[in-house]
Amino acid sequence: xxxxxxxxxxxxxxxxxxxxxxxxxxxxxxxxxxxxxxxxxxxxxxxxxxxxxxxxxxxxxxxxxxxxxxxxxxxxxxxxxxxxxxxxxxxxxxxxxxxxxxxxxxxxxxxxxxxxxxxxxxxxxxxxxxxxxxxxxxxxxxxxxxxxxxxxxxxxxxxxxxxxxxxxxxxxxxxxxxxxxxxxxxxxxxxxxxxxxxxxxxxxxxxxxxxxxxxxxxxxxxxxxxxxxxxxxxxxxxxxxxxxxxxxxxxxxxxxxxxxxxxxxxxxxxxxxxxxxxxxxxxx
Amino acid sequence: xxxxxxxxxxxxxxxxxxxxxxxxxxxxxxxxxxxxxxxxxxxxxxxxxxxxxxxxxxxxxxxxxxxxxxxxxxxxxxxxxxxxxxxxxxxxxxxxxxxxxxxxxxxxxxxxxxxxxxxxxxxxxxxxxxxxxxxxxxxxxxxxxxxxxxxxxxxxxxxxxxxxxxxxxxxxxxxxxxxxxxxxxxxxxxxxxxxxxxxxxxxxxxxxxxxxxxxxxxxxxxxxxxxxxxxxxxxxxxxxxxxxxxxxxxx
Numbered sequence: 098x099x100x101x102x103x104x105x106x107x108x109x110x111x112x113x114x115x116x117x118x119x120x121x122x123x124x125x126x127x128x129x130x131x132x133x134x135x136x137x138x139x140x141x142x143x144x145x146x147x148x149x150x151x152x153x154x155x156x157x158x159x160x161x162x163x164x165x166x167x168x169x170x171x172x173x174x175x176x177x178x179x180x181x182x183x184x185x186x187x188x189x190x191x192x193x194x195x196x197x198x199x200x201x202x203x204x205x206x207x208x209x210x211x212x213x214x215x216x217x218x219x220x221x222x223x224x225x226x227x228x229x230x231x232x233x234x235x236x237x238x239x240x241x242x243x244x245x246x247x248x249x250x251x252x253x254x255x256x257x258x259x260x261x262x263x264x265x266x267x268x269x270x271x272x273x274x275x276x277x278x279x280x281x282x283x284x285x286x287x288x289x290x291x292x293x294x295x296x297x298x299x300x301x302x303x304x305x306x307x308x309x310x311x312x313x314x315x316x317x318x319x320x321x322x323x324x325x326x327x328x329x330x331x332x333x334x335x336x337x338x339x340x341x342x343x344x345x346x347x348x349x350x351x352x353x354x355x356x357x358x359x360x361x362x363x364x365x366x367x368x369x370x371x372x373x374x375x376x377x378x379x380x381x
Numbered sequence: 382x383x384x385x386x387x388x389x390x391x392x393x394x395x396x397x398x399x400x401x402x403x404x405x406x407x408x409x410x411x412x413x414x415x416x417x418x419x420x421x422x423x424x425x426x427x428x429x430x431x432x433x434x435x436x437x438x439x440x441x442x443x444x445x446x447x448x449x450x451x452x453x454x455x456x457x458x459x460x461x462x463x464x465x466x467x468x469x470x471x472x473x474x475x476x477x478x479x480x481x482x483x484x485x486x487x488x489x490x491x492x493x494x495x496x497x498x499x500x501x502x503x504x505x506x507x508x509x510x511x512x513x514x515x516x517x518x519x520x521x522x523x524x525x526x527x528x529x530x531x532x533x534x535x536x537x538x539x540x541x542x543x544x545x546x547x548x549x550x551x552x553x554x555x556x557x558x559x560x561x562x563x564x565x566x567x568x569x570x571x572x573x574x575x576x577x578x579x580x581x582x583x584x585x586x587x588x589x590x591x592x593x594x595x596x597x598x599x600x601x602x603x604x605x606x607x608x609x610x611x612x613x614x615x616x617x618x619x620x621x622x623x624x625x626x627x628x629x630x631x632x
Contacts, residue, residue: 276461276466290479
């Protein structure tokens with residue numbers, strides 16, 4: 098009996114060791130990325146201060162790091178426009194599919210939206226390039242937003258669908274028992290009950306759009322000489338700027354790229370934390 | 382105007398092939414408390430949900446026979462309009478968790494446009510909460526949310542919400558099954574006080590509850606109406622052995 102207990106303790110310790118080791122292996126790269134971004138990006142941010150967020154980018158021979166204003170504004174606007182396009186579609190599709198799961202239109206909707214999620218985002222970028230960019234004759238913030246909206250659509254759809262599916266059947270019945278039709282139930286009950294989840298879905302979609310690079314490669318352009326030129330004109334984005342500057346041969350561009358990485362990371366963590374807090378606040 | 386608010390003739394109902402109701406024929410008089418009794422699984426809740434077509438939300442339902450509520454075939458009227466006039470209160474208390482106590486009661490009144498001013502709405506909310514004997518317990522916390530109430534209070538809130546819709550028929554699906562005796566008595570007293578304003582159709586598997594509140598009762602067993610009649614008559618002198626067994630708690 099004692100032998101068996103001791104062997105179980107040994108097995109327990111081995112398993113515990115494996116779990117801890119795998120966890121460390123899993124977390125180390127993440128900590129390393131955050132540490133490097135903070136170390137190198139922090140140096141750039143300390144050097145430039147808050148003007149890093151408001152100044153134009155430097156030229157290759159500049160002595161000061163300048164700022165990332167065009168990319169910051171471009172990212173904020175393009176992501177906002179993208180979720181303005183994608184989330185209403187995702188919301189309505191999710192509502193329709195959860196309310197009428199057996200309808201053929203629902204099945205089609207499910208297949209189409211989910212197949213979007215399997216399309217590589219660079220392909221989406223190419224698609225928008227060949228349709229919108231060539232059609233308009235230029236890369237633009239609108240084209241970038243459209244590209245991002247296609248990428249975020251399935252993401253928002255999955256989020257909203259699981260939110261609608263989480264509504265307890267008793268609440269659906271309560272709404273229907275009072276003579277509400279589905280739209281009234283949506284307006285008066287479901288949105289109120291799910292407001293935390295819906296805002297979270299919106300934020301998470303925004304976060305996703307904010308951090309994505311590939312959809313913008315052929316669509317957004319690379320605006321550097323002004324903060325904002327218009328929705329139908331070229332713009333810039335933080336992930337795009339990091340990608341382009343990281344590949345450039347100029348040391349000053351590398352410093353800007355690290356600073357931009359830290360800014361992106363901070364924005365991402367802030368939005369992510371807010372969305373997690375909101376999820377925790379949802380009580381059904 | 383017919384004396385009967387519900388007239389059901391030879392109702393057969395199947396769900397995914399399984400026969401739940403088998404030739405149910407029933408009539409319910411206006412402004413009475415009608416209690417449909419029966420053991421669990423006898424088809425009581427299904428019958429109740431047929432009256433306001435909530436059964437439509439269940440997959441694979443086939444209905445045969447005639448179901449007239451408020452003088453009209455339920456399948457010839459707008460189901461949403463029907464449900465505004467024939468409101469159901471479920472077994473499980475289900476107040477809307479994102480709305481205050483006040484708003485829970487006010488919502489159906491607003492949706493059904495039964496009031497024209499804020500003053501009228503306030504009066505209606507108070508009336509509904511008084512009817513279910515909840516007013517004194519919540520009058521100082523109308524802006525609180527339902528999760529601050531006990532299970533029994535939540536169920537009475539749901540009853541008040543249903544009353545605020547000003548229905549003509551109130552369907553109650555074992556409304557006291559999950560609550561304590563004190564709240565059960567309060568709900569039963571509320572139902573008795575409503576007799577002049579609304580027709581109540583309640584299902585229950587507890588014969589002693591039917592004894593306390595019913596004017597008229599029917600026993601549903603395996604989807605068939607075994608016996609029905611005035612409550613006193615059925616309780617004092619049941620004609621069928623199954624009724625006798627049910628009343629003795631042996632079913």
